[in-house]
Amino acid sequence: MIFSFEIPLLLLLLATAAGAIMVKDLMSSILLLGTYGFTLALIWAWLGAVDVAFVEAVVGAGLATVLFLLTLFRTAPKDTRLRRPPPSLTTLIVFPLLGVLLLYAAEDLPEFGDPNSPASAHISPIYLKQSYQDSHTPNVVTSVLMDYRSLDTMIETVVIFSAGIACALLLRRET
Amino acid sequence: MIRSHDSIIVQTLGRFLIPVVQMFGLYVLFFGQYGPGGGFVGGVILGTGMILSVLIFGHNASRSRIAQRVLHGDGVGMLIYAGVGGLCMIGGGEFLNYANLEIPGxxxxxxxxxxxxxxxxxxxxxVAVTAVSIVFSLSAEEIIEDSING
Known part of the structure:
Protein backbone atom coordinates (compact mmCIF):
# COMPACT_ATOMS: atom_id res chain seq x y z
CA MET A 1 0.00 0.00 0.00
CA ILE A 2 1.30 3.39 -0.97
CA PHE A 3 1.21 5.90 1.84
CA SER A 4 -0.49 9.10 0.77
CA PHE A 5 1.73 12.13 1.25
CA GLU A 6 -0.87 14.66 0.18
CA ILE A 7 -2.57 15.21 3.53
CA PRO A 8 0.61 15.71 5.64
CA LEU A 9 2.12 17.98 2.98
CA LEU A 10 -1.05 20.09 2.81
CA LEU A 11 -1.16 20.33 6.60
CA LEU A 12 2.50 21.40 6.62
CA LEU A 13 1.70 23.98 3.93
CA LEU A 14 -1.16 25.41 5.97
CA ALA A 15 0.94 25.41 9.15
CA THR A 16 3.87 27.27 7.55
CA ALA A 17 1.54 29.76 5.84
CA ALA A 18 -0.27 30.51 9.10
CA GLY A 19 3.05 30.68 10.95
CA ALA A 20 4.50 33.17 8.47
CA ILE A 21 1.54 35.47 9.15
CA MET A 22 1.21 34.94 12.91
CA VAL A 23 4.82 35.02 14.05
CA LYS A 24 6.02 38.25 15.73
CA ASP A 25 9.58 38.41 14.41
CA LEU A 26 9.94 39.38 10.74
CA MET A 27 13.10 37.28 10.32
CA SER A 28 11.25 34.12 11.42
CA SER A 29 8.41 35.12 9.13
CA ILE A 30 10.75 35.25 6.11
CA LEU A 31 12.31 31.88 6.92
CA LEU A 32 8.86 30.34 7.37
CA LEU A 33 7.91 31.76 3.98
CA GLY A 34 10.93 29.94 2.52
CA THR A 35 9.72 26.73 4.14
CA TYR A 36 6.29 27.37 2.64
CA GLY A 37 7.85 27.66 -0.82
CA PHE A 38 9.76 24.42 -0.36
CA THR A 39 6.65 22.54 0.81
CA LEU A 40 4.76 23.90 -2.18
CA ALA A 41 7.56 22.62 -4.43
CA LEU A 42 7.20 19.16 -2.86
CA ILE A 43 3.47 19.23 -3.57
CA TRP A 44 4.04 20.22 -7.21
CA ALA A 45 6.54 17.38 -7.58
CA TRP A 46 4.06 14.98 -5.99
CA LEU A 47 1.39 16.07 -8.47
CA GLY A 48 3.78 15.44 -11.37
CA ALA A 49 4.56 19.04 -12.34
CA VAL A 50 8.33 18.72 -12.00
CA ASP A 51 9.20 21.88 -13.96
CA VAL A 52 6.94 24.03 -11.80
CA ALA A 53 8.34 22.35 -8.68
CA PHE A 54 11.87 23.19 -9.81
CA VAL A 55 11.01 26.87 -10.36
CA GLU A 56 9.17 27.06 -7.03
CA ALA A 57 12.08 25.49 -5.12
CA VAL A 58 14.67 27.77 -6.70
CA VAL A 59 12.72 31.04 -6.72
CA GLY A 60 10.29 30.67 -3.82
CA ALA A 61 12.60 28.99 -1.35
CA GLY A 62 15.90 30.43 -2.58
CA LEU A 63 15.95 33.76 -4.36
CA ALA A 64 12.86 35.31 -2.75
CA THR A 65 14.21 34.53 0.73
CA VAL A 66 17.51 36.25 -0.08
CA LEU A 67 15.73 39.31 -1.48
CA PHE A 68 13.38 39.52 1.53
CA LEU A 69 16.33 39.22 3.94
CA LEU A 70 18.27 41.97 2.14
CA THR A 71 15.19 44.20 2.26
CA LEU A 72 14.80 43.50 5.97
CA PHE A 73 18.46 44.36 6.66
CA ARG A 74 18.11 47.62 4.74
CA THR A 75 14.99 48.88 6.51
CA ALA A 76 15.15 50.94 9.68
CA PRO A 77 14.74 48.97 12.94
CA LYS A 78 11.53 50.76 13.84
CA ASP A 79 9.86 49.43 10.70
CA THR A 80 10.45 45.82 11.69
CA ARG A 81 8.48 45.98 14.95
CA LEU A 82 5.10 44.64 14.13
CA ARG A 83 1.79 45.90 15.42
CA ARG A 84 -1.13 43.81 14.28
CA PRO A 85 -4.64 45.17 14.78
CA PRO A 86 -7.31 42.56 15.59
CA PRO A 87 -9.38 41.54 12.54
CA SER A 88 -12.56 43.50 12.01
CA LEU A 89 -16.04 41.96 12.08
CA THR A 90 -16.41 42.28 8.29
CA THR A 91 -13.21 40.31 7.76
CA LEU A 92 -14.38 37.57 10.12
CA ILE A 93 -17.67 37.22 8.23
CA VAL A 94 -16.65 37.78 4.59
CA PHE A 95 -13.52 35.64 4.32
CA PRO A 96 -14.98 32.36 5.67
CA LEU A 97 -17.93 32.88 3.32
CA LEU A 98 -15.51 33.37 0.43
CA GLY A 99 -13.71 30.17 1.42
CA VAL A 100 -16.97 28.21 1.49
CA LEU A 101 -17.89 29.64 -1.92
CA LEU A 102 -14.54 28.58 -3.39
CA LEU A 103 -14.87 25.07 -1.93
CA TYR A 104 -18.39 24.85 -3.38
CA ALA A 105 -17.10 25.89 -6.80
CA ALA A 106 -14.20 23.43 -6.57
CA GLU A 107 -16.70 20.55 -6.46
CA ASP A 108 -17.45 21.07 -10.15
CA LEU A 109 -13.82 20.90 -11.25
CA PRO A 110 -12.88 17.78 -13.24
CA GLU A 111 -11.06 14.93 -11.50
CA PHE A 112 -7.27 15.15 -11.27
CA GLY A 113 -5.82 13.58 -14.42
CA ASP A 114 -9.21 13.21 -16.13
CA PRO A 115 -8.50 12.59 -19.85
CA ASN A 116 -11.89 14.08 -20.85
CA SER A 117 -11.45 17.38 -19.04
CA PRO A 118 -11.35 20.44 -21.32
CA ALA A 119 -7.75 21.22 -20.43
CA SER A 120 -6.46 17.86 -21.63
CA ALA A 121 -8.89 17.37 -24.53
CA HIS A 122 -8.54 20.59 -26.52
CA ILE A 123 -4.95 21.12 -27.69
CA SER A 124 -2.68 19.18 -25.33
CA PRO A 125 -2.89 15.90 -27.31
CA ILE A 126 -1.61 17.64 -30.44
CA TYR A 127 1.35 19.04 -28.51
CA LEU A 128 2.12 15.66 -26.97
CA LYS A 129 1.91 13.86 -30.31
CA GLN A 130 3.77 16.31 -32.51
CA SER A 131 6.29 18.12 -30.36
CA TYR A 132 9.14 15.69 -31.01
CA GLN A 133 8.57 15.63 -34.77
CA ASP A 134 8.26 19.39 -34.84
CA SER A 135 11.19 20.44 -32.72
CA HIS A 136 13.36 17.41 -31.78
CA THR A 137 13.01 18.32 -28.10
CA PRO A 138 12.15 15.41 -25.80
CA ASN A 139 10.83 17.65 -23.02
CA VAL A 140 7.34 18.69 -24.09
CA VAL A 141 7.14 21.45 -21.48
CA THR A 142 10.20 23.18 -22.88
CA SER A 143 8.92 22.71 -26.40
CA VAL A 144 5.56 24.31 -25.54
CA LEU A 145 7.10 27.16 -23.54
CA MET A 146 9.86 28.04 -25.94
CA ASP A 147 8.44 27.15 -29.34
CA TYR A 148 4.63 26.94 -29.51
CA ARG A 149 4.16 29.69 -26.93
CA SER A 150 7.38 31.55 -27.56
CA LEU A 151 5.85 35.02 -27.71
CA ASP A 152 4.33 34.57 -24.23
CA THR A 153 7.72 33.63 -22.84
CA MET A 154 9.28 36.66 -24.49
CA ILE A 155 6.76 38.96 -22.82
CA GLU A 156 7.50 37.24 -19.47
CA THR A 157 11.17 38.01 -20.03
CA VAL A 158 10.19 41.64 -20.66
CA VAL A 159 8.33 41.63 -17.32
CA ILE A 160 11.42 40.39 -15.45
CA PHE A 161 13.60 42.91 -17.26
CA SER A 162 11.30 45.79 -16.35
CA ALA A 163 11.25 44.61 -12.71
CA GLY A 164 15.03 44.92 -12.60
CA ILE A 165 14.92 48.34 -14.28
CA ALA A 166 12.24 49.57 -11.85
CA CYS A 167 14.28 48.42 -8.82
CA ALA A 168 17.36 50.18 -10.16
CA LEU A 169 15.46 53.40 -10.86
CA LEU A 170 13.74 53.48 -7.47
CA LEU A 171 16.54 52.33 -5.19
CA ARG A 172 19.84 53.45 -6.70
CA ARG A 173 21.08 56.94 -6.16
CA GLU A 174 24.62 56.92 -7.52
CA THR A 175 25.25 56.08 -11.15
CA MET B 1 27.43 48.33 0.72
CA ILE B 2 28.10 44.69 1.56
CA ARG B 3 31.48 44.05 3.17
CA SER B 4 33.25 40.71 2.93
CA HIS B 5 32.51 38.10 5.54
CA ASP B 6 35.06 37.66 8.34
CA SER B 7 34.76 33.94 8.96
CA ILE B 8 37.37 31.81 7.20
CA ILE B 9 34.95 28.88 7.15
CA VAL B 10 32.42 30.84 5.13
CA GLN B 11 35.10 32.13 2.75
CA THR B 12 36.64 28.72 2.12
CA LEU B 13 33.26 27.08 1.66
CA GLY B 14 32.18 29.86 -0.69
CA ARG B 15 35.34 29.47 -2.77
CA PHE B 16 34.50 25.78 -3.12
CA LEU B 17 30.73 26.09 -3.52
CA ILE B 18 30.32 28.95 -6.01
CA PRO B 19 31.88 27.14 -9.02
CA VAL B 20 29.74 24.09 -8.26
CA VAL B 21 26.60 26.24 -8.18
CA GLN B 22 27.53 27.89 -11.48
CA MET B 23 28.27 24.55 -13.14
CA PHE B 24 24.91 23.22 -11.92
CA GLY B 25 23.20 26.30 -13.31
CA LEU B 26 24.73 25.72 -16.74
CA TYR B 27 23.78 22.04 -16.57
CA VAL B 28 20.17 22.88 -15.73
CA LEU B 29 20.08 25.48 -18.49
CA PHE B 30 21.19 23.08 -21.22
CA PHE B 31 19.44 20.02 -19.78
CA GLY B 32 16.09 21.81 -20.12
CA GLN B 33 15.63 20.18 -23.53
CA TYR B 34 15.69 16.69 -22.07
CA GLY B 35 14.19 17.02 -18.61
CA PRO B 36 13.04 19.47 -15.99
CA GLY B 37 14.94 22.72 -16.08
CA GLY B 38 15.38 25.39 -18.68
CA GLY B 39 16.30 29.00 -19.14
CA PHE B 40 14.42 30.51 -16.21
CA VAL B 41 15.64 28.08 -13.53
CA GLY B 42 19.17 27.97 -14.94
CA GLY B 43 19.32 31.75 -14.99
CA VAL B 44 18.12 32.00 -11.40
CA ILE B 45 20.77 29.47 -10.27
CA LEU B 46 23.51 31.32 -12.16
CA GLY B 47 22.37 34.61 -10.62
CA THR B 48 22.23 33.03 -7.17
CA GLY B 49 25.84 31.91 -7.52
CA MET B 50 26.90 35.48 -8.28
CA ILE B 51 24.77 36.80 -5.39
CA LEU B 52 26.53 34.29 -3.12
CA SER B 53 29.93 35.60 -4.20
CA VAL B 54 28.82 39.19 -3.56
CA LEU B 55 27.45 38.27 -0.11
CA ILE B 56 30.59 36.38 0.91
CA PHE B 57 33.40 38.41 -0.60
CA GLY B 58 31.79 41.86 -0.60
CA HIS B 59 30.96 44.39 -3.28
CA ASN B 60 34.40 45.39 -4.41
CA ALA B 61 36.35 42.16 -4.10
CA SER B 62 38.04 40.81 -7.20
CA ARG B 63 35.96 37.65 -6.85
CA SER B 64 32.75 39.61 -7.38
CA ARG B 65 34.12 41.20 -10.54
CA ILE B 66 31.93 39.10 -12.83
CA ALA B 67 28.81 40.16 -10.93
CA GLN B 68 29.86 43.81 -11.29
CA ARG B 69 30.46 43.43 -15.02
CA VAL B 70 27.15 41.61 -15.42
CA LEU B 71 25.42 44.60 -13.87
CA HIS B 72 25.93 46.65 -17.02
CA GLY B 73 24.31 43.97 -19.15
CA ASP B 74 20.67 44.85 -18.51
CA GLY B 75 18.75 44.02 -21.63
CA VAL B 76 21.33 41.76 -23.28
CA GLY B 77 19.10 38.75 -22.63
CA MET B 78 16.11 40.54 -24.13
CA LEU B 79 18.27 41.43 -27.12
CA ILE B 80 19.26 37.77 -27.63
CA TYR B 81 15.64 36.62 -27.42
CA ALA B 82 14.19 39.29 -29.70
CA GLY B 83 17.24 38.99 -31.96
CA VAL B 84 16.49 35.32 -32.60
CA GLY B 85 12.93 36.38 -33.48
CA GLY B 86 14.30 39.01 -35.84
CA LEU B 87 16.61 36.49 -37.51
CA CYS B 88 13.56 34.32 -38.15
CA MET B 89 11.88 37.28 -39.85
CA ILE B 90 15.00 37.91 -41.95
CA GLY B 91 14.83 34.26 -42.95
CA GLY B 92 11.41 34.91 -44.42
CA GLY B 93 9.01 33.64 -41.77
CA GLU B 94 7.03 34.86 -38.80
CA PHE B 95 8.52 36.41 -35.68
CA LEU B 96 10.00 33.62 -33.50
CA ASN B 97 9.22 30.88 -36.01
CA TYR B 98 12.52 29.06 -35.59
CA ALA B 99 12.06 26.93 -38.70
CA ASN B 100 13.06 30.00 -40.71
CA LEU B 101 16.48 30.42 -39.10
CA GLU B 102 18.87 30.52 -42.05
CA ILE B 103 21.31 27.74 -41.24
CA PRO B 104 22.31 25.56 -44.17
CA GLY B 105 22.29 21.81 -43.78
CA VAL B 127 17.03 36.47 -15.33
CA ALA B 128 20.57 36.19 -13.95
CA VAL B 129 21.37 39.84 -14.69
CA THR B 130 18.07 40.97 -13.15
CA ALA B 131 18.63 38.96 -9.96
CA VAL B 132 22.13 40.39 -9.46
CA SER B 133 20.92 43.87 -10.36
CA ILE B 134 18.09 43.77 -7.81
CA VAL B 135 20.52 42.64 -5.10
CA PHE B 136 22.90 45.50 -5.94
CA SER B 137 19.95 47.93 -5.89
CA LEU B 138 18.76 46.67 -2.51
CA SER B 139 22.22 46.92 -0.96
CA ALA B 140 23.05 50.39 -2.28
CA GLU B 141 24.20 53.03 0.22
CA GLU B 142 22.29 55.94 1.80
CA ILE B 143 18.83 54.61 1.13
CA ILE B 144 17.82 54.59 4.78
CA GLU B 145 18.67 58.19 5.63
CA ASP B 146 17.04 59.54 2.48
CA SER B 147 13.84 57.60 2.88
CA ILE B 148 13.47 58.63 6.53
CA ASN B 149 14.36 62.30 6.07
CA GLY B 150 12.53 62.69 2.80
Whole structure:
Protein backbone atom coordinates (compact mmCIF):
# COMPACT_ATOMS: atom_id res chain seq x y z
CA MET A 1 0.00 0.00 0.00
CA ILE A 2 1.30 3.39 -0.97
CA PHE A 3 1.21 5.90 1.84
CA SER A 4 -0.49 9.10 0.77
CA PHE A 5 1.73 12.13 1.25
CA GLU A 6 -0.87 14.66 0.18
CA ILE A 7 -2.57 15.21 3.53
CA PRO A 8 0.61 15.71 5.64
CA LEU A 9 2.12 17.98 2.98
CA LEU A 10 -1.05 20.09 2.81
CA LEU A 11 -1.16 20.33 6.60
CA LEU A 12 2.50 21.40 6.62
CA LEU A 13 1.70 23.98 3.93
CA LEU A 14 -1.16 25.41 5.97
CA ALA A 15 0.94 25.41 9.15
CA THR A 16 3.87 27.27 7.55
CA ALA A 17 1.54 29.76 5.84
CA ALA A 18 -0.27 30.51 9.10
CA GLY A 19 3.05 30.68 10.95
CA ALA A 20 4.50 33.17 8.47
CA ILE A 21 1.54 35.47 9.15
CA MET A 22 1.21 34.94 12.91
CA VAL A 23 4.82 35.02 14.05
CA LYS A 24 6.02 38.25 15.73
CA ASP A 25 9.58 38.41 14.41
CA LEU A 26 9.94 39.38 10.74
CA MET A 27 13.10 37.28 10.32
CA SER A 28 11.25 34.12 11.42
CA SER A 29 8.41 35.12 9.13
CA ILE A 30 10.75 35.25 6.11
CA LEU A 31 12.31 31.88 6.92
CA LEU A 32 8.86 30.34 7.37
CA LEU A 33 7.91 31.76 3.98
CA GLY A 34 10.93 29.94 2.52
CA THR A 35 9.72 26.73 4.14
CA TYR A 36 6.29 27.37 2.64
CA GLY A 37 7.85 27.66 -0.82
CA PHE A 38 9.76 24.42 -0.36
CA THR A 39 6.65 22.54 0.81
CA LEU A 40 4.76 23.90 -2.18
CA ALA A 41 7.56 22.62 -4.43
CA LEU A 42 7.20 19.16 -2.86
CA ILE A 43 3.47 19.23 -3.57
CA TRP A 44 4.04 20.22 -7.21
CA ALA A 45 6.54 17.38 -7.58
CA TRP A 46 4.06 14.98 -5.99
CA LEU A 47 1.39 16.07 -8.47
CA GLY A 48 3.78 15.44 -11.37
CA ALA A 49 4.56 19.04 -12.34
CA VAL A 50 8.33 18.72 -12.00
CA ASP A 51 9.20 21.88 -13.96
CA VAL A 52 6.94 24.03 -11.80
CA ALA A 53 8.34 22.35 -8.68
CA PHE A 54 11.87 23.19 -9.81
CA VAL A 55 11.01 26.87 -10.36
CA GLU A 56 9.17 27.06 -7.03
CA ALA A 57 12.08 25.49 -5.12
CA VAL A 58 14.67 27.77 -6.70
CA VAL A 59 12.72 31.04 -6.72
CA GLY A 60 10.29 30.67 -3.82
CA ALA A 61 12.60 28.99 -1.35
CA GLY A 62 15.90 30.43 -2.58
CA LEU A 63 15.95 33.76 -4.36
CA ALA A 64 12.86 35.31 -2.75
CA THR A 65 14.21 34.53 0.73
CA VAL A 66 17.51 36.25 -0.08
CA LEU A 67 15.73 39.31 -1.48
CA PHE A 68 13.38 39.52 1.53
CA LEU A 69 16.33 39.22 3.94
CA LEU A 70 18.27 41.97 2.14
CA THR A 71 15.19 44.20 2.26
CA LEU A 72 14.80 43.50 5.97
CA PHE A 73 18.46 44.36 6.66
CA ARG A 74 18.11 47.62 4.74
CA THR A 75 14.99 48.88 6.51
CA ALA A 76 15.15 50.94 9.68
CA PRO A 77 14.74 48.97 12.94
CA LYS A 78 11.53 50.76 13.84
CA ASP A 79 9.86 49.43 10.70
CA THR A 80 10.45 45.82 11.69
CA ARG A 81 8.48 45.98 14.95
CA LEU A 82 5.10 44.64 14.13
CA ARG A 83 1.79 45.90 15.42
CA ARG A 84 -1.13 43.81 14.28
CA PRO A 85 -4.64 45.17 14.78
CA PRO A 86 -7.31 42.56 15.59
CA PRO A 87 -9.38 41.54 12.54
CA SER A 88 -12.56 43.50 12.01
CA LEU A 89 -16.04 41.96 12.08
CA THR A 90 -16.41 42.28 8.29
CA THR A 91 -13.21 40.31 7.76
CA LEU A 92 -14.38 37.57 10.12
CA ILE A 93 -17.67 37.22 8.23
CA VAL A 94 -16.65 37.78 4.59
CA PHE A 95 -13.52 35.64 4.32
CA PRO A 96 -14.98 32.36 5.67
CA LEU A 97 -17.93 32.88 3.32
CA LEU A 98 -15.51 33.37 0.43
CA GLY A 99 -13.71 30.17 1.42
CA VAL A 100 -16.97 28.21 1.49
CA LEU A 101 -17.89 29.64 -1.92
CA LEU A 102 -14.54 28.58 -3.39
CA LEU A 103 -14.87 25.07 -1.93
CA TYR A 104 -18.39 24.85 -3.38
CA ALA A 105 -17.10 25.89 -6.80
CA ALA A 106 -14.20 23.43 -6.57
CA GLU A 107 -16.70 20.55 -6.46
CA ASP A 108 -17.45 21.07 -10.15
CA LEU A 109 -13.82 20.90 -11.25
CA PRO A 110 -12.88 17.78 -13.24
CA GLU A 111 -11.06 14.93 -11.50
CA PHE A 112 -7.27 15.15 -11.27
CA GLY A 113 -5.82 13.58 -14.42
CA ASP A 114 -9.21 13.21 -16.13
CA PRO A 115 -8.50 12.59 -19.85
CA ASN A 116 -11.89 14.08 -20.85
CA SER A 117 -11.45 17.38 -19.04
CA PRO A 118 -11.35 20.44 -21.32
CA ALA A 119 -7.75 21.22 -20.43
CA SER A 120 -6.46 17.86 -21.63
CA ALA A 121 -8.89 17.37 -24.53
CA HIS A 122 -8.54 20.59 -26.52
CA ILE A 123 -4.95 21.12 -27.69
CA SER A 124 -2.68 19.18 -25.33
CA PRO A 125 -2.89 15.90 -27.31
CA ILE A 126 -1.61 17.64 -30.44
CA TYR A 127 1.35 19.04 -28.51
CA LEU A 128 2.12 15.66 -26.97
CA LYS A 129 1.91 13.86 -30.31
CA GLN A 130 3.77 16.31 -32.51
CA SER A 131 6.29 18.12 -30.36
CA TYR A 132 9.14 15.69 -31.01
CA GLN A 133 8.57 15.63 -34.77
CA ASP A 134 8.26 19.39 -34.84
CA SER A 135 11.19 20.44 -32.72
CA HIS A 136 13.36 17.41 -31.78
CA THR A 137 13.01 18.32 -28.10
CA PRO A 138 12.15 15.41 -25.80
CA ASN A 139 10.83 17.65 -23.02
CA VAL A 140 7.34 18.69 -24.09
CA VAL A 141 7.14 21.45 -21.48
CA THR A 142 10.20 23.18 -22.88
CA SER A 143 8.92 22.71 -26.40
CA VAL A 144 5.56 24.31 -25.54
CA LEU A 145 7.10 27.16 -23.54
CA MET A 146 9.86 28.04 -25.94
CA ASP A 147 8.44 27.15 -29.34
CA TYR A 148 4.63 26.94 -29.51
CA ARG A 149 4.16 29.69 -26.93
CA SER A 150 7.38 31.55 -27.56
CA LEU A 151 5.85 35.02 -27.71
CA ASP A 152 4.33 34.57 -24.23
CA THR A 153 7.72 33.63 -22.84
CA MET A 154 9.28 36.66 -24.49
CA ILE A 155 6.76 38.96 -22.82
CA GLU A 156 7.50 37.24 -19.47
CA THR A 157 11.17 38.01 -20.03
CA VAL A 158 10.19 41.64 -20.66
CA VAL A 159 8.33 41.63 -17.32
CA ILE A 160 11.42 40.39 -15.45
CA PHE A 161 13.60 42.91 -17.26
CA SER A 162 11.30 45.79 -16.35
CA ALA A 163 11.25 44.61 -12.71
CA GLY A 164 15.03 44.92 -12.60
CA ILE A 165 14.92 48.34 -14.28
CA ALA A 166 12.24 49.57 -11.85
CA CYS A 167 14.28 48.42 -8.82
CA ALA A 168 17.36 50.18 -10.16
CA LEU A 169 15.46 53.40 -10.86
CA LEU A 170 13.74 53.48 -7.47
CA LEU A 171 16.54 52.33 -5.19
CA ARG A 172 19.84 53.45 -6.70
CA ARG A 173 21.08 56.94 -6.16
CA GLU A 174 24.62 56.92 -7.52
CA THR A 175 25.25 56.08 -11.15
CA MET B 1 27.43 48.33 0.72
CA ILE B 2 28.10 44.69 1.56
CA ARG B 3 31.48 44.05 3.17
CA SER B 4 33.25 40.71 2.93
CA HIS B 5 32.51 38.10 5.54
CA ASP B 6 35.06 37.66 8.34
CA SER B 7 34.76 33.94 8.96
CA ILE B 8 37.37 31.81 7.20
CA ILE B 9 34.95 28.88 7.15
CA VAL B 10 32.42 30.84 5.13
CA GLN B 11 35.10 32.13 2.75
CA THR B 12 36.64 28.72 2.12
CA LEU B 13 33.26 27.08 1.66
CA GLY B 14 32.18 29.86 -0.69
CA ARG B 15 35.34 29.47 -2.77
CA PHE B 16 34.50 25.78 -3.12
CA LEU B 17 30.73 26.09 -3.52
CA ILE B 18 30.32 28.95 -6.01
CA PRO B 19 31.88 27.14 -9.02
CA VAL B 20 29.74 24.09 -8.26
CA VAL B 21 26.60 26.24 -8.18
CA GLN B 22 27.53 27.89 -11.48
CA MET B 23 28.27 24.55 -13.14
CA PHE B 24 24.91 23.22 -11.92
CA GLY B 25 23.20 26.30 -13.31
CA LEU B 26 24.73 25.72 -16.74
CA TYR B 27 23.78 22.04 -16.57
CA VAL B 28 20.17 22.88 -15.73
CA LEU B 29 20.08 25.48 -18.49
CA PHE B 30 21.19 23.08 -21.22
CA PHE B 31 19.44 20.02 -19.78
CA GLY B 32 16.09 21.81 -20.12
CA GLN B 33 15.63 20.18 -23.53
CA TYR B 34 15.69 16.69 -22.07
CA GLY B 35 14.19 17.02 -18.61
CA PRO B 36 13.04 19.47 -15.99
CA GLY B 37 14.94 22.72 -16.08
CA GLY B 38 15.38 25.39 -18.68
CA GLY B 39 16.30 29.00 -19.14
CA PHE B 40 14.42 30.51 -16.21
CA VAL B 41 15.64 28.08 -13.53
CA GLY B 42 19.17 27.97 -14.94
CA GLY B 43 19.32 31.75 -14.99
CA VAL B 44 18.12 32.00 -11.40
CA ILE B 45 20.77 29.47 -10.27
CA LEU B 46 23.51 31.32 -12.16
CA GLY B 47 22.37 34.61 -10.62
CA THR B 48 22.23 33.03 -7.17
CA GLY B 49 25.84 31.91 -7.52
CA MET B 50 26.90 35.48 -8.28
CA ILE B 51 24.77 36.80 -5.39
CA LEU B 52 26.53 34.29 -3.12
CA SER B 53 29.93 35.60 -4.20
CA VAL B 54 28.82 39.19 -3.56
CA LEU B 55 27.45 38.27 -0.11
CA ILE B 56 30.59 36.38 0.91
CA PHE B 57 33.40 38.41 -0.60
CA GLY B 58 31.79 41.86 -0.60
CA HIS B 59 30.96 44.39 -3.28
CA ASN B 60 34.40 45.39 -4.41
CA ALA B 61 36.35 42.16 -4.10
CA SER B 62 38.04 40.81 -7.20
CA ARG B 63 35.96 37.65 -6.85
CA SER B 64 32.75 39.61 -7.38
CA ARG B 65 34.12 41.20 -10.54
CA ILE B 66 31.93 39.10 -12.83
CA ALA B 67 28.81 40.16 -10.93
CA GLN B 68 29.86 43.81 -11.29
CA ARG B 69 30.46 43.43 -15.02
CA VAL B 70 27.15 41.61 -15.42
CA LEU B 71 25.42 44.60 -13.87
CA HIS B 72 25.93 46.65 -17.02
CA GLY B 73 24.31 43.97 -19.15
CA ASP B 74 20.67 44.85 -18.51
CA GLY B 75 18.75 44.02 -21.63
CA VAL B 76 21.33 41.76 -23.28
CA GLY B 77 19.10 38.75 -22.63
CA MET B 78 16.11 40.54 -24.13
CA LEU B 79 18.27 41.43 -27.12
CA ILE B 80 19.26 37.77 -27.63
CA TYR B 81 15.64 36.62 -27.42
CA ALA B 82 14.19 39.29 -29.70
CA GLY B 83 17.24 38.99 -31.96
CA VAL B 84 16.49 35.32 -32.60
CA GLY B 85 12.93 36.38 -33.48
CA GLY B 86 14.30 39.01 -35.84
CA LEU B 87 16.61 36.49 -37.51
CA CYS B 88 13.56 34.32 -38.15
CA MET B 89 11.88 37.28 -39.85
CA ILE B 90 15.00 37.91 -41.95
CA GLY B 91 14.83 34.26 -42.95
CA GLY B 92 11.41 34.91 -44.42
CA GLY B 93 9.01 33.64 -41.77
CA GLU B 94 7.03 34.86 -38.80
CA PHE B 95 8.52 36.41 -35.68
CA LEU B 96 10.00 33.62 -33.50
CA ASN B 97 9.22 30.88 -36.01
CA TYR B 98 12.52 29.06 -35.59
CA ALA B 99 12.06 26.93 -38.70
CA ASN B 100 13.06 30.00 -40.71
CA LEU B 101 16.48 30.42 -39.10
CA GLU B 102 18.87 30.52 -42.05
CA ILE B 103 21.31 27.74 -41.24
CA PRO B 104 22.31 25.56 -44.17
CA GLY B 105 22.29 21.81 -43.78
CA UNK B 106 19.69 21.61 -41.03
CA UNK B 107 16.16 20.33 -41.33
CA UNK B 108 13.36 22.49 -39.84
CA UNK B 109 12.99 20.37 -36.68
CA UNK B 110 16.69 20.74 -35.83
CA UNK B 111 16.45 24.47 -36.51
CA UNK B 112 13.60 24.66 -34.02
CA UNK B 113 15.72 22.78 -31.48
CA UNK B 114 18.56 25.26 -32.02
CA UNK B 115 16.16 28.18 -31.70
CA UNK B 116 14.91 26.81 -28.38
CA UNK B 117 18.49 26.61 -27.07
CA UNK B 118 19.27 30.17 -28.17
CA UNK B 119 16.13 31.68 -26.64
CA UNK B 120 16.73 29.75 -23.43
CA UNK B 121 20.20 31.31 -23.22
CA UNK B 122 18.50 34.68 -23.69
CA UNK B 123 16.05 34.04 -20.85
CA UNK B 124 18.86 32.77 -18.58
CA UNK B 125 21.03 35.86 -19.20
CA UNK B 126 18.08 38.16 -18.59
CA VAL B 127 17.03 36.47 -15.33
CA ALA B 128 20.57 36.19 -13.95
CA VAL B 129 21.37 39.84 -14.69
CA THR B 130 18.07 40.97 -13.15
CA ALA B 131 18.63 38.96 -9.96
CA VAL B 132 22.13 40.39 -9.46
CA SER B 133 20.92 43.87 -10.36
CA ILE B 134 18.09 43.77 -7.81
CA VAL B 135 20.52 42.64 -5.10
CA PHE B 136 22.90 45.50 -5.94
CA SER B 137 19.95 47.93 -5.89
CA LEU B 138 18.76 46.67 -2.51
CA SER B 139 22.22 46.92 -0.96
CA ALA B 140 23.05 50.39 -2.28
CA GLU B 141 24.20 53.03 0.22
CA GLU B 142 22.29 55.94 1.80
CA ILE B 143 18.83 54.61 1.13
CA ILE B 144 17.82 54.59 4.78
CA GLU B 145 18.67 58.19 5.63
CA ASP B 146 17.04 59.54 2.48
CA SER B 147 13.84 57.60 2.88
CA ILE B 148 13.47 58.63 6.53
CA ASN B 149 14.36 62.30 6.07
CA GLY B 150 12.53 62.69 2.80
Missing amino acids: LEPASRRSLGIVLTQIGVAVD
